[in-house]
Amino acid sequence: MNFVIPDFYPAAAELFVAAMSFVILLVGTFRQNARHIVYTLTQLTLVFAAVITWRTMDGQVNFTFSNMYVDDLMGDFLKLMLYLSVAVVLLYSRGYMNDRKMETTEYYLLAIYATLGMMVMISANHFLTIYLGLELLSLALYAMVALERDSARATEAAMKYFVLGALASGLLLYGISMIYGATGTLEISSVAQSIYHQAGNRTVLMFGLVFVVAGLAFKLGVVPFHMWIPDVYQGAPAAITLFIASAPKLAAFAMAMRLLVNGLFELAEQWQSMLMFLAVLSIVLGNLAAIAQTNLKRMLGYSGISHMGFMLLGLMSGVVGGDRHFALNAYSSSMFYVISYVMMSMASFGVILLMSRSGFEAETLDDFRGLNKRNSWFAGVMAMVMFSMAGIPFFIGFFAKFSVLQAVVAAGYIWLAILAVVMSLIGAFYYLRVVKLMFFDEPADTAPITATLDMRVLLSLNGVAIAALGLMPQTLMSLCAYSLLGSL
Numbered sequence: 001m002n003f004v005i006p007d008f009y010p011a012a013a014e015l016f017v018a019a020m021s022f023v024i025l026l027v028g029t030f031r032q033n034a035r036h037i038v039y040t041l042t043q044l045t046l047v048f049a050a051v052i053t054w055r056t057m058d059g060q061v062n063f064t065f066s067n068m069y070v071d072d073l074m075g076d077f078l079k080l081m082l083y084l085s086v087a088v089v090l091l092y093s094r095g096y097m098n099d100r101k102m103e104t105t106e107y108y109l110l111a112i113y114a115t116l117g118m119m120v121m122i123s124a125n126h127f128l129t130i131y132l133g134l135e136l137l138s139l140a141l142y143a144m145v146a147l148e149r150d151s152a153r154a155t156e157a158a159m160k161y162f163v164l165g166a167l168a169s170g171l172l173l174y175g176i177s178m179i180y181g182a183t184g185t186l187e188i189s190s191v192a193q194s195i196y197h198q199a200g201n202r203t204v205l206m207f208g209l210v211f212v213v214a215g216l217a218f219k220l221g222v223v224p225f226h227m228w229i230p231d232v233y234q235g236a237p238a239a240i241t242l243f244i245a246s247a248p249k250l251a252a253f254a255m256a257m258r259l260l261v262n263g264l265f266e267l268a269e270q271w272q273s274m275l276m277f278l279a280v281l282s283i284v285l286g287n288l289a290a291i292a293q294t295n296l297k298r299m300l301g302y303s304g305i306s307h308m309g310f311m312l313l314g315l316m317s318g319v320v321g322g323d324r325h326f327a328l329n330a331y332s333s334s335m336f337y338v339i340s341y342v343m344m345s346m347a348s349f350g351v352i353l354l355m356s357r358s359g360f361e362a363e364t365l366d367d368f369r370g371l372n373k374r375n376s377w378f379a380g381v382m383a384m385v386m387f388s389m390a391g392i393p394f395f396i397g398f399f400a401k402f403s404v405l406q407a408v409v410a411a412g413y414i415w416l417a418i419l420a421v422v423m424s425l426i427g428a429f430y431y432l433r434v435v436k437l438m439f440f441d442e443p444a445d446t447a448p449i450t451a452t453l454d455m456r457v458l459l460s461l462n463g464v465a466i467a468a469l470g471l472m473p474q475t476l477m478s479l480c481a482y483s484l485l486g487s488l
Helices: 009-030 035-055 073-099 105-123 127-145 152-183 188-196 202-220 228-235 238-245 247-263 265-291 296-315 327-355 376-390 396-410 414-440 453-471 474-485
Strands: 062-064 069-071
Touching (some): 009 069, 035 073, 069 073, 069 105, 073 105, 073 453, 073 474, 105 247, 127 152, 152 228, 188 265, 202 265, 228 296, 238 247, 238 296, 238 327, 265 296, 265 414, 296 327, 296 396, 296 414, 327 396, 327 453, 327 474, 376 414, 376 453, 396 453
16 A cells, blocks of 8 residues: 655645644743743744745645645635634733733633634535544634633533534534445545435435534524524633634634535535525524623624524525526625624624723623713724624625625525515614614713723724725625635
């Protein structure tokens, strides 16, 4: 048996991040009070990983590691967005974690391992590779949620997340085993070829598809697999909630594209009907449940459920009656939506972290009363985020919803587009309620809001980007379409 040495070049970024994780571990172990050095090394790791990814981006589809790994434009673009989002999250969370004595080497190591897991998920071309990346991400997130050891609330959230995550992993693995039994392979491109040639047992394949979609739905956090989201969002430290609410959504989208579009595209009409069911439930329940919330983190958790439902609307609009001409527009609108949501989520939790201080968590709606009188600029940033999430013109959230609804209408689901618009109008209530509290109510606390210069600058840029990309969304939309064009 001849061992063929794989081509390591397409996976250079992953190898670099894995190597740097050992460097960070050693520095944190042998240096006392090394949090500044570890933070700098973590940010430099993300910067150099972005440079490597950019340098290896040649527009071609390259396979390596016995076709278990694929390097393509979609993967490279999502990785660049991933590095940016993780870097922003770490900067936002630094002051918060330091105030609570949680800015440790372990925190940055877990962030690096979660990032590595997401990179593997994004570039996987094999069901087991996807599972390995998913478990690396999930185990890191479980530990991050429980990082505040003395908090019973955080420990409870971590346990719920772990138990439900284990259940979802079991569903996904069971589905993968059925697909393997039906097709005889776990390589995603080979599974697609097997289904195209109608090989294997169709009934077993359908059962496998159901379990795979169920496992995927958990990672996206959509109904009826949403139970962990509100509890984890509320129970975890705000900095960890920010991490969970942002970068993993990019990896979950990539996972959906690899599994459903690249691997099971011939079964599109079957899994699209499943996604339609999940999307409708998520949009309805997410918006209605968010209205009753008084905890802002929990409200944003239910809001995230509805946003992921919107993202699924794009994925379920790609194939209409066997016609695949809608696929690129539908999937690119879905990618544009998930990137927009990550930007909005980072800004919203960034303001929460900005207002939180040692011994105080700014997580209830009442904490935002009169924010305009305490700091009018950051009240304006939060207002822009709320307007964008509500889908009010002209912010990036409006065009994200508009592009998805355009794909839904093009696919012929007029009733679904109307339902989504109605639920968006209902959802606007709880977003505008936050704006009303900030600008029209008297503040309960008149203490000045203090933050580091880098936090203030980056949060301001985040808010401005939400407004600027709302006025000029075409560049980002075109990048999404172009990256998918080289991968579909």
